[in-house]
């Protein structure tokens with residue numbers, strides 16, 4: 576995704592009350608806090624989004640008496656990223672001066688009722704904004720919500736859960752539609768499987784008879800040598816399937832083709848596994 580940045584002049588921002596704008600950050604920030612509106616919100620055509628951001632700015636300046644809109648950036652439901660205080664300026668949204676000093680503040684235009692769940696393009700836009708702020712702020716990788724360290728429900732459960740799971744793009748967590756066996760894996764699960772495989776494979780070839788710590792390794796896994804070998808090979812099969820899936824995901828192949836390729840990869844790996852188990856003794860050290 577490319578960042579769809581809407582500059583202050585593009586959305587018709589009022590000038591900062593303080594000449595020169597809010598206090599400048601001295602350097603890199605810890606990370607980013609996400610926010611929601613905390614009021615009812617209903618989705619609207621994108622042509623009305625700039626006016627809505629101007630309305631927030633007016634509330635913050637005229638109602639709260641702040642020098643500017645409180646947020647660093649704001650992301651509408653159509654994925655556009657509105658420049659609030661922008662880069663390198665202290666926001667006033669996180670609850671206190673020290674909290675504002677600590678992290679940038681990004682608002683997602685979702686409400687406490689009405690539209691409460693961010694749209695997919697909005698999450699992509701928020702991800703773009705996070706990457707942009709981390710790179711250009713700069714800011715570290717800490718990511719959370721207004722509620723971290725401050726008594727508020729902001730940014731709402733949906734946005735908060737998304738942040739705490741790593742703010743993944745919706746496309747990254749989309750699963751292949753299930754077919755027959757109902758097997759579908761996210762990229763995260765694929766990585767976990769691959770890591771598990773890396774962890775288990777060395778044990779499969781380790782000594783079984785000795786009295787050293789290698790025995791403990793088997794004990795820890797609570798299995799016989801054959802059990803461990805079987806487990807490792809099952810993981811190998813799944814990993815092969817997952818790797819195949821990962822290669823295909825993201826390209827424009829149709830689902831039938833993906834499923835067929837995955838099923839073949841599993842079959843290939845399982846055949847290889849059967850041969851390994853029955854005809855090749857597990858190496859002992």
Ligand SMILES: [Zn+2]
Nearest residue numbers: 610611721729
């Ligand atoms: Zn907030």
Ligand SMILES: [Zn+2]
Nearest residue numbers: 621624651653
């Ligand atoms: Zn919009």
